[in-house]
Amino acid sequence: MSVTNPAILKLTVKNHPGVLSHVCGLFARRAYNLEGVMVRPVRDDKKLSRMWLLVNEEDRLMQLIKQTEKLVDVISVEQHSMAGSAFEATQEYFV
Template sequence: MNAINRNENNALARAVLEIDVANHPGVMSHVVGLFSRRAYNVEGILCLPVGDGKASRIWLLLIEDQRLPQMIRQVEKLEDVAAVRRHHAGHAVFKQLESFFKP
């Protein structure tokens, strides 16, 4: 069983990965497929083109566990991935979206 981090309120700790990728069909499938093949649950996905549209940025909301550093290294090895940045779950991209879904 994998160790899962919990925050001070005993809730599951989450992380946000910000991934810069080449913008062409199948890239998101490759990135998310990497997590899927390893039974790593992705709780939220947001993907938007940036700049002139030749690149996209993918944000993934994940539950942190001991496998996350290894998952980041594997994502960085994907051909179409330019950069990966890790943020705390309080990252603005998902915080702003939460307001749309709260009753």
């Protein structure tokens, strides 16, 4: 799998059933290219989850972010660099 110019999004979402479905459903429905997902509850606040997305959508990135922000269970969406991201720390698990 070649990832040309992936963007990394760091989401804060409500931690309850169905959230991952809503995010992944949005990406499927709008044919956004999702290269990676990692999600776990936030360590110090179990009501929230942190979701890391690796997306390959240079041209539609702003549109993708706006659509993601519209999801009711999504509290915030930030762009993040590879450095310091969950994907950088876990690259060895995906060889």
